[in-house]
Amino acid sequence: MLDVRSATKLFGQKAAVDHVSMTVDGPAFVGIIGRSGAGKSTFLRMMNGLTPASGGQILVEGRDILALRGADMRAWQSQCAMIFQQFNLVPRMDVVSNVLHGILNRRATWQTVLNLWPRADIIRALEILDRLGIAEQAPKRAEALSGGQQQRVAIARALMQDPRIILADEPIASLDPMNAQIVMDTLKRINVEDGRMVIANLHTLDTARRYCDRVIGMRDGRVVFDGVPAQLTTGVARDIYGADADFNESATSTAIPTDTSADAEYAARMLA
Template sequence: MLKFDKVTKTFGANTAVSAASFTVDKPMMIGIIGRSGAGKSTLLRILNRLSDATSGQITFDGLDVTALRGAAKRSWQSQCAMIFQQFNLVPRMDVVSNVLHGTLNRQSTLATMFNLYPTPDIHKAIDILDRLGMAAHAPKRAEALSGGQQQRVAIARALMQDPRIILADEPIASLDPMNAQVVMQALRDIHEEDGRMVIANLHTLDTARRYCDRVIGMRDGRIVFDGTPEQLTTGVARDIYGADDSFSESMTSTQIEQSAAAAALMEKAAAL
């Protein structure tokens, strides 16, 4: 379905992504790990066409993504939805309107100016919010929500696009461990229930192992690991992060105590 063929991105004398090649032949949840500056975000931005590759080719079901221009490029971006670390919501706008922004690519300019949306789209937005445990917050301003709740609204906005691929750029980097798990489980459920491909940049190894089917490790712009979560050993992680024997996975952990009390809190957080 998805193929990267020697994709490279340079910024002047600096190479952010170097000859990245991999193939994904079916919908799966993929985690991309690596230290800051490894090229993870640039890789996703190239796939979404927020940034252009300097060389190489990306194809999806035979479509040359790297060659798209104009309306064809915008159409691809609606099929390849992006979720950001900073949520990118409109703070003073209500939650359901933020979700409906996922339909802007197919709305007229007039409808967009006056915030007018078809009734079926409004119902769909509320249904998606309900799926993510956020329907009760639909009339609230986005700025009134917690970080974890805002990220779920951002996921709902992405789903409004009805994309084939969801890209998540460090979706839990600014969240506490409890909300991080709620957001990651939401992405995992979307993959499993909808059959959508999900590719997420992650900064914690335990998260990649727990939620992903496949893990890609990047170092200095190059892919240095591509395998299953079980193959992501501590030794492999040291190589990905360029660390010595003092490297400790606990430094990147989002694990919480799985006691009865913690489990109860997770259920409560999912319901909020």
């Protein structure tokens, strides 16, 4: 169980994350939406320990991960994998080595420098790549892959950690619609098949409605909406994005194609 209690991050006098609280039971797919600068990325980085908090608690099974330091924090980061918008791969390194880097903190430095990996780890990395449909890319340099393929390599690297929670910071914001759909389908399948909690910052309302069990809306560092996708009405969207918003941010070119007339009708309303 995830229990966030008044999590806060200050940059000077400005609160980037302002007393955020939520509870998530079980392996849900949680989407966080809001304008750029709403505090979404900072919150995820706090959860992963990349950004220290200014106050509050983030409890996972009763343990406050904001209080962890040193080896305990590194152990937590192996259980809480992070996927970034820009992939964060090593461009000139082959794909399978990038995936193996998901378990760097379990290896001696000299083994990493010499690129020495146990056969069992290499086989597991290849199996994960195969599951994600990109096993044939294993020997290629990461920089030779398309953006969508690189993001799937980043997801494979996260899975290599065998994490309890996967955090995805706008994982499809730099992808075209088709690759965005492939990446979101992959994350949803991992959530359902593996029973892993996924928390993703998302750029489009339509994506949140299609994939998430629960949606958190943030504005100016605060939670202004917490509910199920069906509750994302026009009024709620305006609360999240601002009364003067034209919803361009929630209907960017990375909007995922859908065949349902209900979703098409909703998108039309959002753009009206």
